[in-house]
Amino acid sequence: MARVVLGSSLRRYTGGVDELEIDAATIKQLLTKLGAQHPKLVPILEHGLAIAINGTIYQGALLEPIPPDAEVHLLPPIEGGREASFRLRWWR
Amino acid sequence: MATNPIDVERARSKQLRWVGTRGPRPDGIDKVTGRARYGADFNLPGMLVGRVLRSPHAHARIRSIDISKATALPGVKAIVTRDDFKDMPSEFVPAGEMMVNYRDIVRNVMAREKALYEGHAVAAVAATSPSIAREALRLIKVDYEVLPHVITAAEAMRPDAPLLHEDMITMGVEPAPTKASNVAKRVEFKTGDVKAGFAKADVIVERSFTTKPVHQGYLEPHACLANVNEAGQAELWCTTQGHFVVRSHCAKLLEMELSQIRVVATEIGGGFGGKTVVYLEPVALALSRKSKRPVKMVMSRDEVFKASGPTSGAHMTIKIGARKDGTITAGEAELAYEAGAFQGSPIQPGCMCAFAPYELENAHVVGYDVVSNRPKVAAYRAPGAPISEYAVEAVIDEIAQKLGLDPIEMRLKNAAKAGTRALYGPKFGPIGLVETLEAAKKHPHYSTPLGPNQGRGVASGFWFNIGGESCATINVNEDGSVTLMIGTPDIGGSRASMALMAAETLGIDVSHVRTLIVDTDSIGYTFLTGGSRVTFATGMATVDAAKDAIRQLCARAAKLWEVPEDQVVWDNGFAKRTGENAANVAPMSLAELAAKAGKTGGPISGHAEINAQGAGPTFGTHVVDVEVDEATGRVDIKRYTVIQDAGKAVHPGYVEGQYQGGAAQGVGWALNEEYVYGADGRLQNAGFLDYRMPVTSDLPMIDTVIVEVPNPAHPYGVRGVGETPIVPPMAAIANAVSRAIGSRMFELPMSPPKVLKAVQARKANGG
Numbered sequence: 088m089a090r091v092v093l094g095s096s097l098r099r100y101t102g103g104v105d106e107l108e109i110d111a112a113t114i115k116q117l118l119t120k121l122g123a124q125h126p127k128l129v130p131i132l133e134h135g136l137a138i139a140i141n142g143t144i145y146q147g148a149l150l151e152p153i154p155p156d157a158e159v160h161l162l163p164p165i166e167g168g169r170e171a172s173f174r175l176r177w178w179r
Numbered sequence: 180m181a182t183n184p185i186d187v188e189r190a191r192s193k194q195l196r197w198v199g200t201r202g203p204r205p206d207g208i209d210k211v212t213g214r215a216r217y218g219a220d221f222n223l224p225g226m227l228v229g230r231v232l233r234s235p236h237a238h239a240r241i242r243s244i245d246i247s248k249a250t251a252l253p254g255v256k257a258i259v260t261r262d263d264f265k266d267m268p269s270e271f272v273p274a275g276e277m278m279v280n281y282r283d284i285v286r287n288v289m290a291r292e293k294a295l296y297e298g299h300a301v302a303a304v305a306a307t308s309p310s311i312a313r314e315a316l317r318l319i320k321v322d323y324e325v326l327p328h329v330i331t332a333a334e335a336m337r338p339d340a341p342l343l344h345e346d347m348i349t350m351g352v353e354p355a356p357t358k359a360s361n362v363a364k365r366v367e368f369k370t371g372d373v374k375a376g377f378a379k380a381d382v383i384v385e386r387s388f389t390t391k392p393v394h395q396g397y398l399e400p401h402a403c404l405a406n407v408n409e410a411g412q413a414e415l416w417c418t419t420q421g422h423f424v425v426r427s428h429c430a431k432l433l434e435m436e437l438s439q440i441r442v443v444a445t446e447i448g449g450g451f452g453g454k455t456v457v458y459l460e461p462v463a464l465a466l467s468r469k470s471k472r473p474v475k476m477v478m479s480r481d482e483v484f485k486a487s488g489p490t491s492g493a494h495m496t497i498k499i500g501a502r503k504d505g506t507i508t509a510g511e512a513e514l515a516y517e518a519g520a521f522q523g524s525p526i527q528p529g530c531m532c533a534f535a536p537y538e539l540e541n542a543h544v545v546g547y548d549v550v551s552n553r554p555k556v557a558a559y560r561a562p563g564a565p566i567s568e569y570a571v572e573a574v575i576d577e578i579a580q581k582l583g584l585d586p587i588e589m590r591l592k593n594a595a596k597a598g599t600r601a602l603y604g605p606k607f608g609p610i611g612l613v614e615t616l617e618a619a620k621k622h623p624h625y626s627t628p629l630g631p632n633q634g635r636g637v638a639s640g641f642w643f644n645i646g647g648e649s650c651a652t653i654n655v656n657e658d659g660s661v662t663l664m665i666g667t668p669d670i671g672g673s674r675a676s677m678a679l680m681a682a683e684t685l686g687i688d689v690s691h692v693r694t695l696i697v698d699t700d701s702i703g704y705t706f707l708t709g710g711s712r713v714t715f716a717t718g719m720a721t722v723d724a725a726k727d728a729i730r731q732l733c734a735r736a737a738k739l740w741e742v743p744e745d746q747v748v749w750d751n752g753f754a755k756r757t758g759e760n761a762a763n764v765a766p767m768s769l770a771e772l773a774a775k776a777g778k779t780g781g782p783i784s785g786h787a788e789i790n791a792q793g794a795g796p797t798f799g800t801h802v803v804d805v806e807v808d809e810a811t812g813r814v815d816i817k818r819y820t821v822i823q824d825a826g827k828a829v830h831p832g833y834v835e836g837q838y839q840g841g842a843a844q845g846v847g848w849a850l851n852e853e854y855v856y857g858a859d860g861r862l863q864n865a866g867f868l869d870y871r872m873p874v875t876s877d878l879p880m881i882d883t884v885i886v887e888v889p890n891p892a893h894p895y896g897v898r899g900v901g902e903t904p905i906v907p908p909m910a911a912i913a914n915a916v917s918r919a920i921g922s923r924m925f926e927l928p929m930s931p932p933k934v935l936k937a938v939q940a941r942k943a944n945g946g
Contacts, residue, residue, distance in 0.1 A: 092604055094368070094603070094604055095367055095368065095369040096351065096366060096367050096368070099353045139604060139605035141605075141606075142605045142606040142607060142608050143605075143608065143792070143793050143892070144605065144643065144792075144794070145792045146645065146646070146647065146792075147647065147648070147790050148790060148792050151792065158605070158606075160603070160604035160605045161604075162531075162603055162604060162605075163366070163527045163528075163531070163603075165528065165643045165645050165710070
């Protein structure tokens with residue numbers, strides 16, 4: 088199970104939830120399950136995010152494995168980061 | 180191919196032969212002899228001259244555009260306006276180093292309903308000569324309804340401010356506003372309880388700061404040559420930091436398939452983030468498609484200032500509390516950044532970086548992305564960070580001074596380290612801030628006595644750095660020399676550093692490796708040069724491509740020796756036998772294998788296509804001494820030292836160049852550079868005479884210290900270095916000036932009239 092921290096900016100899309108546990112083996116699985124649990128987040132997820140797994144920031148890495156008990160943070164894309172909305176959409 | 184941690188250790192523990200050396204720059208001879216071919220140096224037979232008609236108004240509705248007289252002028256072969264570019268739906272995608280919306284891009288390339296800044300493109304012509312093109316522009320009649328304008332974030336945020344986009348509702352506010360405004364977005368980052376944190380503080384300082392928009396100041400203007408044939412196939416030569424990004428934008432805007440456009444990145448005369456977007460390129464392609472002739476377009480310097488993308492001006496309020504011993508107990512920041520005519524300022528990274536160098540339990544940062552009638556901002560080296568970190572570092576310095584603490588000691592007390600949780604959430608891995616602070620403390624600069632009217636300033640800075648998509652192909656030529664092909668334009672010496680990493684990995688002399696930046700048809704998609712990513716990401720692809728070539732070379736040697744492949748290893752440029760009788764078998768060099776390649780299966784070519792992850796952030800600390808002439812307000816930089824973590828400096832000379840260049844740009848930003856607008860919303864200083872950038876006579880020798888805390892994610896430990904050097908200078912210089920004159924400065928640039936005013940105010944108060 089990964090501990091997913093959404094950050095205060097995203098609380099408004101999750102009814103106040105800013106931290107939750109999700110069972111996901113990859114970033115793609117995590118985003119799919121997150122979008123299913125909190126549909127209002129979907130446009131944000133599609134807009135593009137950076138994902139930090141245990142401190143390492145990933146962008147454009149949908150297939151990156153998430154180790155068990157990982158700490159995952161959702162971040163805005165880092166400038167120069169690549170996560171085109173039209174590329175991200177296919178994960179749904 | 181994932182980087183194996185064991186490979187990293189091996190790489191670091193063995194004596195490196197090439198990585199870390201200072202060879203000659205491969206592009207040096209062409210550049211100093213004038214042979215280097217920049218964007219404006221390309222020509223084709225039958226070429227037309229393209230010119231843009233630009234709005235003279237800061238804000239105006241475009242009622243109509245009459246091109247009939249211009250079209251009839253002999254020598255005019257094509258004219259394009261908003262009617263030649265299909266409108267785009269609202270869709271956010273990354274573009275260069277910013278997130279952009281294609282609905283905004285198409286309007287920035289060519290105005291549609293409104294002209295939103297002086298210089299906004301309204302029409303363009305292609306003609307047989309520059310004079311005919313100029314006359315054609317004069318004949319185009321645009322009916323404008325001039326509207327009131329706003330320039331600064333403060334003006335644009337007023338409730339009665341004229342609106343740039345009547346449908347702009349601020350995102351990130353709950354509940355969503357019902358009324359449109361010029362605030363595109365509100366962002367927020369929070370940790371802990373700032374109220375409780377401030378309650379524990381012995382000293383609290385709250386200050387407001389203003390910075391002005393500044394330009395990246397690249398010496399080479401935007402330039403391109405477009406050639407579209409009757410079948411709709413296009414070639415484009417342009418000065419850019421990312422030719423694949425140019426291809427993506429142009430294909431989207433002109434509704435072309437990507438495979439129909441080939442883009443060549445010409446030699447580039449500076450970019451610094453400002454050449455990560457498109458301006459002339461889609462226009463030139465549209466003109467070429469219409470005229471069926473090549474079209475060349477080059478911006479004048481005036482156009483570069485008015486119609487490309489400077490960085491944001493900003494208004495900020497920073498509040499920091501600390502205990503007597505210097506421990507920071509809470510930090511608060513409110514930042515408003517100007518985005519220019521369309522949303523998308525670097526407010527987000529500005530917020531994320533503001534307190535990044537420090538371990539803070541309690542922090543709260545709110546940021547606003549504000550549109551105004553100025554050119555749309557583009558990235559400028561660590562976009563957003565220099566602005567916010569200037570303000571935070573200035574307050575930290577004021578607190579240190581109030582508490583009687585050494586500014587470096589105060590930073591050491593609060594410094595982020597491995598395991599520190601950043602305000603934006605994740606914990607840092609290994610980082611080098613403490614190492615840079617310790618090095619600053621020990622540097623002879625820091626103990627050099629100061630003279631009269633002199634002050635010393637210190638500031639630290641941070642930038643994330645990124646990875647991203649990079650491809651590399653290594654062709655082993657039949658004589659054993661190697662051609663390395665990559666897709667990231669060279670703006671800071673990457674041809675040299677790629678060659679060094681390829682040579683190191685292959686085990687051959689670097690003089691046998693030549694690096695080429697190839698076009699978009701010749702290599703896989705490669706993201707642009709930006710985000711301090713190239714030595715990291717393209718470097719990783721280069722190493723992977725070299726390892727792929729090595730695998731093939733070993734397999735070829737195994738075939739020649741008629742042994743299984745697991746009995747061959749690669750060692751220092753040679754295939755060697757292992758196992759039985761290995762000692763009796765002479766190794767085969769890369770050159771020997773290459774010579775036989777054609778007859779033993781075909782040419783050897785290693786390649787790699789990756790999306791590099793694990794970029795390590797970079798911290799730096801700057802120390803600067805200034806002398807203030809209290810009669811004129813002029814500030815002279817007397818000594819400057821940049822200390823920054825590079826992870827591993829592949830070519831130390833280039834790394835030092837990045838450090839010095841960032842510092843030099845920071846000097847300009849701190850002391851002189853600003854966009855000056857008249858009451859009519861028009862830019863008053865659109866040239867280098869009045870937009871005053873530092874020249875060599877303004878600067879002392881900038882000393883550099885390279886700290887190396889390796890990034891475990893890269894085969895040689897590399898961290899990006901290009902952007903962090905511009906983050907600390909404004910604060911370091913502001914702190915130095917403040918200490919020199921005994922009065923705090925809160926506005927950039929600290930040009931002589933402002934410094935003089937502060938000195939006079941101090942004297943009037945008995946100081």
